[in-house]
Amino acid sequence: MGVSSVRVDGNALLLGEVQIRFIRTLRLPESGTHALPPGLGEFPLRRVEDYPGTAPPEWLAKGGVMLPVYLREAMWLSFAGTREPAALQVGVGKVCAVSGERWTGRPARTPQNYLVLPRQPWLDGINSGDGTVRQFVAVPLGLGATVEGQVTGEETTGGVQLQAFPLNARELSAWREAQRARPPRTGPSAPAPPGAPGAPAAFGGYGAAVPLPMSAAPGAPPAPGAARARSAAQPPAAPAMGLGVGGSMRQEVYRDERPLSAWAGDPAARVFVHLVTPPAWRRITGEEAPPSPVDRAAYTKAGLPWFDYYDDTAADLAAPETLGQVKPVGEWLGDDHTPWAEPAPGQVTPLGNAPRPGKPVQDGDW
Numbered sequence: 336m337g338v339s340s341v342r343v344d345g346n347a348l349l350l351g352e353v354q355i356r357f358i359r360t361l362r363l364p365e366s367g368t369h370a371l372p373p374g375l376g377e378f379p380l381r382r383v384e385d386y387p388g389t390a391p392p393e394w395l396a397k398g399g400v401m402l403p404v405y406l407r408e409a410m411w412l413s414f415a416g417t418r419e420p421a422a423l424q425v426g427v428g429k430v431c432a433v434s435g436e437r438w439t440g441r442p443a444r445t446p447q448n449y450l451v452l453p454r455q456p457w458l459d460g461i462n463s464g465d466g467t468v469r470q471f472v473a474v475p476l477g478l479g480a481t482v483e484g485q486v487t488g489e490e491t492t493g494g495v496q497l498q499a500f501p502l503n504a505r506e507l508s509a510w511r512e513a514q515r516a517r518p519p520r521t522g523p524s525a526p527a528p529p530g531a532p533g534a535p536a537a538f539g540g541y542g543a544a545v546p547l548p549m550s551a552a553p554g555a556p557p558a559p560g561a562a563r564a565r566s567a568a569q570p571p572a573a574p575a576m577g578l579g580v581g582g583s584m585r586q587e588v589y590r591d592e593r594p595l596s597a598w599a600g601d602p603a604a605r606v607f608v609h610l611v612t613p614p615a616w617r618r619i620t621g622e623e624a625p626p627s628p629v630d631r632a633a634y635t636k637a638g639l640p641w642f643d644y645y646d647d648t649a650a651d652l653a654a655p656e657t658l659g660q661v662k663p664v665g666e667w668l669g670d671d672h673t674p675w676a677e678p679a680p681g682q683v684t685p686l687g688n689a690p691r692p693g694k695p696v697q698d699g700d701w
Contacts, residue, residue, distance in 0.1 A: 340604045343400060344693030346377040347416065350499040351603030353423055353452060354416035357402055359628055360459075362409040363470050363582025365663040371459065371584055372470075375628050378402040378410065381620055383609065384697045389570050389619045398699030399494075399607035403616035403624035404473040409581060411459040411471065414452050419501065420510060422449040422591070422598045425458060426496030427471070427578040428483025429701075432461045433588055435486060435657030440602075442500055444595045446655055449500070451591045461580055461658045462588040469580035469661065473610055481577035485661050493577035496701070498605035506597045573619070576610035580663050607701045 342349040347356050357378040363369050380400050383390050394401070404410065412425070422442050424431065429438035434448040442449050450458060460468035461482060474480045476490040484490040502510060613624035 341399075341606045341696040341698065342693035343380050343382055343696055346380050347693070348380060348400060348497070348606065348608075348696075349604075349693060350423075350497060350606060351421070351501060352417065352419045353421045353499040353604075354414065355423075355497065356413045356415070357608075358411050358413050358457075359625070360409050360411055361628060362407060362472060363584060365582050368467055368583045368585060371586060372409070374411075374413075376625070378404065379622075379625065382694060382696050386619050391570055391573050394573070394609050396699050397607045397609070397701040398697040399609060399701075400696055401609040401611045401616075401619075403613050404576060404610050405613060405624075405627050406473065406475070407581075408473050408628065409470050410473070411457055413457045414450075414455060415457075417453045419453075419507070420593075421452045421502075421603070422500040423452050423455075424449045424496075424498040424500075426498075427461070428481050428487075428490065428492045428494070429496055430483050430486045430657075432458065432482070432658075435461075435655035435659075437487065438496060440498060440605075442595060442598055444591070447591055449591070451589055451593075454589050457586075458588070459584060459586055461661060462655070463583060463659060464653050466585055466587050467583045468586045468588065469658075469663070470582050470584060471578045472581040472663075473576055474579040476575040476577050480579045482579060482658075482661055483577055485579075486657050490575075490577065492701070493575045494610055495578065495608040496605070497608065498602045500598045500601075501603050502597055503599045506593075570619075573615040574612050576612060578610070580661050582663070605698065606696055607699065 340351055347354050349355075357380070359375040359378055361372040361375065363372060380402055383394050383397070383399055383401055387395060390401075414423070424438075424440075424442070425433065426438045430436070431438060431448045433450060434443070434446040436446070436448060439448070458468070460470040463469045476484070476493050479485065479490065481490055481493070483492060501507060611619065616622065616624045
């Protein structure tokens with residue numbers, strides 16, 4: 336059992352001062368290297384503890400949150416809204432998405448096993464080196480297609496694990512003092528990336544939702560816990576889902592410029608994120624999952640934007656050997672024969688250089 340300062344505010348997951356949103360997106364082809372795909376809206380988040388009568392007992396024991404995801408659906412993690420420095424560990428089936436090593440729950444530097452926030456604005460997949468990541472793609476456990484299965488030879492955990500470490504008291508005090516001493520900005524500020532807090536929610540922006548057809552939109556969800564009364568019997572087991580990888584995209588995972596001793600010895604918060612199939616989501620919560628993502632060829636044909644992000648003041652982490660050898664999910668699920676429409680050059684947009692709201696999330700044993 337660990338720390339419990341995790342809260343859910345709408346679809347945002349708050350780990351201490353870290354804010355994380357899970358963003359739906361287009362799945363890339365598994366060959367070639369691509370620009371950053373657009374955001375298609377947020378995955379809904381629900382606390383597992385709100386469904387004691389319908390969530391599987393093993394999920395209740397782990398605590399945390401859950402979100403609905405389709406087979407082979409892609410996602411990325413947005414850290415917009417994180418204001419103070421943090422070291423964030425991201426596990427996929429308790430395999431570190433940055434270092435490729437098994438989850439330890441402690442920050443390390445040889446190799447680095449965490450992201451540096453807020454410098455790292457988002458993460459779309461596992462660190463594959465040379466300025467690229469391989470896209471997160473949802474697959475069931477049991478095929479061997481997950482990152483967990485390929486790295487460890489077992490598929491027993493699934494889901495996503497997150498743990499955040501703040502700066503230690505001395506470093507945080509110095510950082511805050513430096514922020515107060517900075518001169519106020521004069522003149523126009525650089526625009527925030529679309530989808531970031533305070534930025535215009537441009538249609539199809541990176542992190543902004545793409546409107547879906549009204550015929551596909553789900554109805555208003557019932558209140559959390561409304562599904563509890565459906566059955567007093569033991570809840571059925573839900574299909575176990577994890578993350579494999581898909582196509583490659585241009586995205587750096589940044590090296591930490593601080594010494595490891597700058598970070599607190601204990602995490603501010605940690606949470607287990609369960610990935611739920613749409614049928615299981617409906618059975619557990621009584622809600623319909625969001626409609627399946629729009630067709631990527633139609634998106635590109637409509638002229639909507641893709642993105643390219645580069646920070647010339649940061650250094651990219653090399654890929655660990657374990658993650659460099661992870662194969663895309665098509666090796667298990669078959670090729671995707673949907674025609675791929677490459678975005679035109681003009682569609683790729685360059686991006687660069689208080690009391691917490693929401694309900695607390697119960698942690699468990701994982």
